[in-house]
Amino acid sequence: MNNTKTRTGKLTSIQDSLVKARFYGNVIMGETANVIVDGKSLQAEVLQIVADPKYEDAGIVEMQVFEDLTGAQIGDQVEFTGKSLSVLLGPGLLTSIWDGLQNPLYKLGEQNAYLVPGMKAPALDEEKLWDFTPSVAIGDKVTGGDTIGTVPEGRLQHSILVPFNFGKCKIESIIGKSSVNITEKVAVVLDSQNVRHELKLAFRWAVKSPIPFKERAIPSKTISTGVRVIDLLAPVSYGGTVGNPGPFGAGKTVLQHSLCKYALADVIIMAACGERAGEAVEVFKDFAELEDPSTGDSLMNRMCIFGNTSSMPVAAREASVFIALTVGEYYRYQGYNVVLLADSTSRWAQALRERSGRQGDIPGPEAFPMDIPDQIKGMYQRAGADQGTGGSLTFIGTVSPAGGNFQEPVTQATMDATGGFWGLSQDRADAKKYPAIDPLAYTSSVYDSFISWNDRNKMLQTLQEANGIDQTISTIGLKKVPVEKYILYQKGLTIDFCVMQQNAFHKMDACTRPERLIIINEAVQKLIDSSIDFAREDKEDEEVKELVKAKFDELRQWWKDWNVTAQSLDEMAVLHEKIEQFILQEEYAL
Amino acid sequence: MIRKEINRISEVGKALISVEGNPGVALNHVVELLEAETNQSLSFAKAINITEEITRFQVFNGTQGLSTQTKLRMHEVPLSAGFSYNMLGRSFDGIGDVADGGPEIIFDKQISTRLDTLNPTVRLVPKQPLWTGIPMIDVFNTLVKSQKIPIFAGPTEPYNRLLSQIAQGAQADVIIFAGIGLKFDEYHYFKEQLSQSGNIDKTIMFTHLAGDSQIKGLMLPDVALSVSREFADQGKDVLVLLTDMTNWSNILRNVANYQDQIPSLQGYPGSLYSELAKRYEVAADIEGAGSITIIGATTLESLEDPVPDNTGYITEGQFFLENGKLKLARSLSRLKQQVNGDTRADHRPIMTVMASLLADAEKAYEAAEVGAANDTFSQKLLRYREDFIRNMEEPFGESIELEAALDKCWDILKRHFEPTETGLSKKLIEQYWN
Secondary structure, eight states: OOOSSOOEEEEEEEETTEEEEEEESOOOTTEEEEEEETTEEEEEEEEEEEEOSSOTTEEEEEEEESSOOTTOOTTOEEEEEEEESEEEESTTOTTOEEETTSOBHHHHHHHOSEEOTTOOOOSSOSSOOEEEEEOOOTTOEEOTTOEEEEEEETTEEEEEEOOTTOOSEEEEEEOOSEEEOTTSEEEEEEETTSOEEEEESOEEEETTSOOOOSSEEOOOSBOOOSOHHHHHHSOOBTTOEEEEEOOTTSSHHHHHHHHHHHSOOSEEEEEEESSOHHHHHIIIIIGGGSBOTTTOSBGGGGEEEEEEOTTSOTHHHHHHHHHHHHHHHHHHHTTOEEEEEEETHHHHHHHHHHHHHHHTOOOOGGGOOTTHHHHHHHHHHTOEEETTTTEEEEEEEEEOOGGGOTTSHHHHHHHHHOSEEOOBOHHHHHTTOSSOBOTTSSOEESSOOSSOHHHHHHHHHHHHHHHHHHHHHHHHOGGGSOHHHHHHHHHHHHHIIIIIOOOTTSTTTTOOOHHHHHHHHHHHHHHHHSOOOOOOTTOOHHHHHHHHHHHHHHHHHHHHHHHHHOOSHHHHHHHHHHHHHHHHHHHHHO | OOOOEEOOOOEEOSSEEEEESOOOOOTTEEEEEEOTTTOOEEEEEEEEEEESSEEEEEETTOSTTOOTTOEEEEEEEEOEEEEOGGGTTOEEOTTSOBOSSSOOOOOSEEEEOSOOEEOGGGBOOOOOEEOOSOHHHHTTSOEETTOEEEEEEOTTSOHHHHHHHHHHTOOOSEEEEEEEEEOHHHHHHHHHHHHHTTOGGGEEEEEEETTSOHHHHHHHHHHHHHHHHHHHHTTOEEEEEEEOHHHHHHHHHHHHHHTTOOBOSTTOBTTHHHHHHHHHTTOEEBTTSOEEEEEEEEEOSOTTSHHHHHHHHHSSEEEEEETTEEEEEEEEETTGGGTTTSSOTTHHHHHHHHHHHHHHHHHHHHHHHTTOOOSHHHHHHHHHHHHHHHHTSOOSSSOOOHHHHHHHHHHHHHHHOOHHHHTOOHHHHHHHOO
């Protein structure tokens, strides 16, 4: 487009964050605009274009404004930019903390302690120098997505890419090995139309246009998240998708924080979408002092955070998730394993609901937009593994169902859209059984576990049966339950108490790696498979049950201690011995 | 300065008025309503929706008595609140006007009530406990400075008594009381309590009584929180008591309804979550300045109601009051992990173990109702449950220090269980069981 003068409009209606403006000439669907209020320039996005009922030669454009509009008046100027909402991609993304529109929060903090409408700062540090090493030469042919050089970004080699929408081009000039910042020109390419384009270390990319895969693949490599119930029963693979719903207080936040700390990945992106500011702050202030499990660096070196927290403008909430997704796709394209944690997709959906309500759309269930399931699916579809680049983008979205009711539209659509589902249960949370992922209800996964399908199913089945017996006990009483069933029930309790439950705040217990999981699984399988004939002699059934309970209580206490103390291989191996003993000792007693 | 005036109101509704055409008012700016003949000031109003055809206002004092002839005088600024240290010990209404019959106050400055978001980077991670002397809070759900936490309770529960009990022991420089839709006796009760505990001189009360103008109730938290924030910016530790946010949400619902907004759940607007969050998120421990702690009250029929449900997702936990007891099962302080790790070695484990046993006991209690809790251990659990409710869940009574409260926990466990039945580690058992 070659507009020499800016296209403008004038406000004709203002309601919360939704405005209408009259324009003459052309407006592009989805483009961004600036609304000028009291001399401040507020960012907006075009949602809809309609005919002007008053003037035939004019049109009305409907926009959402990403900042507070106090002081706006009819007639205020609107300037259209011709560009859709985009994110700046380049070195320096890692360790950054932005608001939902990629304004760096630490830079804004230098201007004011509060986020005042109209504040802006460059998305990436424009002064920092990067050591650029070219990988192409003058005359080379390149196309969109090709690498022209690299810069080291922390531990990663950050590839400098030709923007993805470029066709076949020829390198006309490129700088040698040198230190440059993101505003400097590093290469010039000539496209097939003989148009010259300057390339820099960073470029902008529209957030609603997914960055392509080189060669999309089925996610197949399991992620070690460190959380036992996940890695054993509801695992997720690199490039997978997971919905994580739970009523408030069920432990979504603690689980997210655990994943941040312990999930093995090259890059972790947090989209703090409409949630408490304090939780994001804890991540970037306290986690910075923690070690990355795979490198030993500061945990922040593998992270970046988009914070559109709950008191920030709602209109920017939708954007924050798309921006985070785009950054994730960018690192996937570079060949890295990225985990995106979006907390919470319900707030994102609510932002869409508020907007569609203001636009006067006919509401769907619970007043959400009718197409919300499609929008949710579309979002999760952007995750995936790429065998062309070797990278992946894993998307784990929390869901905050109204009233804790999983039947509500967002939870249902998420169940439909994701490969894994971690349902948090209020009952388990009330009993302080954390993490409160309920392995028996609403928890599922299509991805491979660190243990065999057979072992996984056996474990689930034991838990299921124990749960059934538990219900029997509470309806007809323990007396009517046969001893054999009671032993099975105690086995289930033991697996639940010692394996499924995990203390996220204990240094050692918080994270269990695959090698330890295998040892635990062997013990569990042994326990499930072995019949334990407790000494009955001429005891009444009730006495036997008391004995069974006492023995299992003792085992559980021991195992819990093992969870928080056994560190070396030798110490870990003791678990197997203990279980053998537990089974055998009782046989000797016969 | 001569202020522009508008001479004709075209529509008068329950809390809203409209003016035809575009008089040049800006969004959220304030106009003053004047009696046509005498120019006597009747009320203020705020522009909430502006189009070329019509401008809509929320009227602070209600619309009774307004006529189409009522004049609007434009002030060309958004609503601000007065701020002065002379406000301490005094009472104000929802828009910050003196409401105790005392002398007018000369304010030091006018402050914005827009409640801009605090930049997350200047927030400190909260790490300082606020001790209340209530074991149920100090042991099981420790309160932390700058936390935002409501009391969830049925309408007939003594939630205001609990709120005032927590306030009495509070280690705060300034207490801001923000009451919305209060009954007069509730207002009076708080005033008495604050006076008796000697806290009245560091308290500012913002009060909206049931039956007062709805818009004033709607504005009240913004005014009260803006004043709180100014104190915090000046380095003070501020405690805000916000009661009852269900009343506030109901006003929000009414006004959304007057504006013909599409309701989401139970008539509440889709923005309920964001609106509540905007207020609660004012709570913060600010780097290089003071802090704001918010303890609220949310009355409810059921936890699934939209107001408590949305609140639960916003606040850092909740205290659940039922039958006059502070219930362990549904109460939660999300920040407790920040402070309960360096108290006493047994603090965290005993908290977890007692909660888990209580959950088992609740199951046994349900089983007992159908005669199914007939084994020895279930009987133990039932006795434990009774003991726990009587001795731990009682929020009212003498203040107990943390150490004493922890010892009390061990006593209860010892009364009912064998050491291995608790699941506590050998080390702790050796140290504390005898």
